[in-house]
Amino acid sequence: MKKSVDPRSAGDEEVERTTAPGEPPRRQRILQAAERLFLHYGPAKTTIADIARASGIGVGTVYLEFGSKEQLVEQLASEKSRIVADRMRAAATKAGPSAQNRLRAALVARIVALLDFKNEGLHGCDLARCMSSKTDFELGEEPRAVLREIVRDGAAAGQLDASDPEEVIGTIELAFGCLSPPFLYRFERQVAEEKAARLAMVVVGGLNSRAGRPTRG
Amino acid sequence: MKKSVDPRSAGDEEVERTTAPGEPPRRQRILQAAERLFLHYGPAKTTIADIARASGIGVGTVYLEFGSKEQLVEQLASEKSRIVADRMRAAATKAGPSAQNRLRAALVARIVALLDFKNEGLHGCDLARCMSSKTDFELGEEPRAVLREIVRDGAAAGQLDASDPEEVIGTIELAFGCLSPPFLYRFERQVAEEKAARLAMVVVGGLNSRAGRPTRG
Numbered sequence: 001m002k003k004s005v006d007p008r009s010a011g012d013e014e015v016e017r018t019t020a021p022g023e024p025p026r027r028q029r030i031l032q033a034a035e036r037l038f039l040h041y042g043p044a045k046t047t048i049a050d051i052a053r054a055s056g057i058g059v060g061t062v063y064l065e066f067g068s069k070e071q072l073v074e075q076l077a078s079e080k081s082r083i084v085a086d087r088m089r090a091a092a093t094k095a096g097p098s099a100q101n102r103l104r105a106a107l108v109a110r111i112v113a114l115l116d117f118k119n120e121g122l123h124g125c126d127l128a129r130c131m132s133s134k135t136d137f138e139l140g141e142e143p144r145a146v147l148r149e150i151v152r153d154g155a156a157a158g159q160l161d162a163s164d165p166e167e168v169i170g171t172i173e174l175a176f177g178c179l180s181p182p183f184l185y186r187f188e189r190q191v192a193e194e195k196a197a198r199l200a201m202v203v204v205g206g207l208n209s210r211a212g213r214p215t216r217g
Numbered sequence: 218m219k220k221s222v223d224p225r226s227a228g229d230e231e232v233e234r235t236t237a238p239g240e241p242p243r244r245q246r247i248l249q250a251a252e253r254l255f256l257h258y259g260p261a262k263t264t265i266a267d268i269a270r271a272s273g274i275g276v277g278t279v280y281l282e283f284g285s286k287e288q289l290v291e292q293l294a295s296e297k298s299r300i301v302a303d304r305m306r307a308a309a310t311k312a313g314p315s316a317q318n319r320l321r322a323a324l325v326a327r328i329v330a331l332l333d334f335k336n337e338g339l340h341g342c343d344l345a346r347c348m349s350s351k352t353d354f355e356l357g358e359e360p361r362a363v364l365r366e367i368v369r370d371g372a373a374a375g376q377l378d379a380s381d382p383e384e385v386i387g388t389i390e391l392a393f394g395c396l397s398p399p400f401l402y403r404f405e406r407q408v409a410e411e412k413a414a415r416l417a418m419v420v421v422g423g424l425n426s427r428a429g430r431p432t433r434g
Contacts, residue, residue: 124239161422173414181221198388205423 027065029055034072039121048186061208071125077140080117085142087113092150099154104147104200107172110139111179111196118181119156125181139173147172151207160207168207175203194212244282246272251289256338260290261303293344294357297334301345302359309367321417323363324389327356328396328413330401332406335398342398352428356390364389368424377424385424392420 024032033055035048052059062211066072091109092102117124140149147169154160162168177183179196187195241249254263265286269276295309308326309319326338334341356364364386371377379385394400396413404412 167415168419169420171412174395174412174416175392175420177400178391183394195388195391198384199391202385202388202420203392205261205425206419206421208422 008164013080026057028188030057030062030065031072031076035076035127036143038073038076038127039123042123043069043126059182069202072111076127079144079179081142082142084113084128084140088143088146092146099150099157100204102150103154103204103207104197105203106150107200108193108196109198110176111192112142114181114184118185126186128181139169144169144173154207162207172203175199243274243278244351245277245284247274248289248293251309252293252344255290255293255344256340259340260286260343290344295359298346298357298359301327301330301357302363305360305363316367316374316376316419319367319419320371320377320424321414323367324393324417324421325413326411327360327393328401328409331398331401332409335402342402344397353392356386361386370423379424389420392416 030051034046034051037050037054041050045106046069048062049059051072052062066075072175087109088106091105095105097100114128117128140167148165151160151162151165151168155162155165160168176196176199179192179199184192220409226236247268251268252264254267254271258267263286265279266276266287269279269391305323308322312318312322313428331345334410354396355361364383368377368379368382368385372379372382377385393413393416396409401409
């Protein structure tokens with residue numbers, strides 16, 4: 001499925017397109033082309049020369065903007081991470097004042113966002129930080145910050161039993177490890193969402209503070 | 218690290234050792250040799266000829282007892298699974314009458330048993346059913362039966378909120394997926410045990426029935 005253009009034949013390396021008025025700035029154009037190619041062919045099979053050709057920008061200039069392909073991947077992964085965090089925050093806001101509901105909604109929103117990435121392209125997963133086996137179970141800094149805020153606020157309000165919010169987040173991360181890329185992508189979408197909802201219910205239920213627990217009649 | 222004996226040179230294939238009095242029966246001898254070799258070299262690099270040689274039993278006879286290497290692996294994996302289940306049951310018994318405590322103890326005992334397998338040999342993991350990516354997150358039938366009993370008894374006693382015990386077990390399985398081979402073996406032993414204890418606390422806490430929840434004051 002490698003595209004037919006041989007990157008080595010890119011003779012127009014330093015022949016740069018002039019930026020027309022209203023066209024996105026150079027850096028943005030490079031990122032857009034890189035994302036398109038990464039999603040389709042995967043970062044491993046995409047070269048800087050491919051990206052230069054697709055964005056109409058010289059190879060040398062691409063290197064001036066981004067030191068390496070890894071930096072491009074990193075920046076796009078950060079953007080994905082920010083999208084996940086935004087969707088978690090939006091879901092939490094929509095869930096109302098209960099910390100349990102906010103946490104559950106944020107956790108499920110994360111799964112749904114990751115499932116959406118998979119739909120963007122075969123290699124969507126690669127950009128959702130599942131390239132390195134080291135980071136399989138990590139939420140990423142921005143999604144983690146959203147959880148931190150919900151857990152801290154919930155604990156402060158006496159709704160969650162979380163004397164050590166970072167430990168709680170670590171446990172949630174571990175519990176949801178199997179609902180992270182690439183494992184997550186084994187499941188059919190509906191199955192994955194159902195599993196996420198159940199897991200969130202049980203995990204978040206386990207954090208209910210005694211003060212917040214309804215007592216029987 | 219392949220052992221130096223070339224399995225193809227096993228000229229004594231059909232020359233069977235006579236079983237001395239008190240020696241384990243033939244089937245048992247084959248299993249013991251197979252386990253030793255699997256643990257050391259891994260099932261993939263161990264042949265039936267290797268097992269025949271190590272057990273002093275002809276290749277043809279090994280095939281009579283076990284149709285294939287896969288059947289040998291399967292039987293040994295079942296034994297490992299039974300050991301895990303026994304240790305879960307023992308831990309639950311020791312934990313006393315509270316269903317929450319029993320469930321927590323059984324879940325942690327499973328992790329400790331799997332960590333012990335790893336110490337038995339480089340390829341202990343292969344025999345703990347982590348060969349197939351399909352079964353990564355599965356507890357195995359016997360450990361699942363132990364959990365089923367604890368969850369059903371706990372629900373019947375009003376101590377656990379588990380209207381559908383199978384669903385609860387599926388959720389626990391998912392939550393502990395990252396604490397299953399091969400993922401489990403990334404963690405240092407102490408770290409893994411601590412993670413297991415925290416995860417069990419949160420997950421089992423989420424199953425507390427309202428009836429079982431202590432109320433404030």
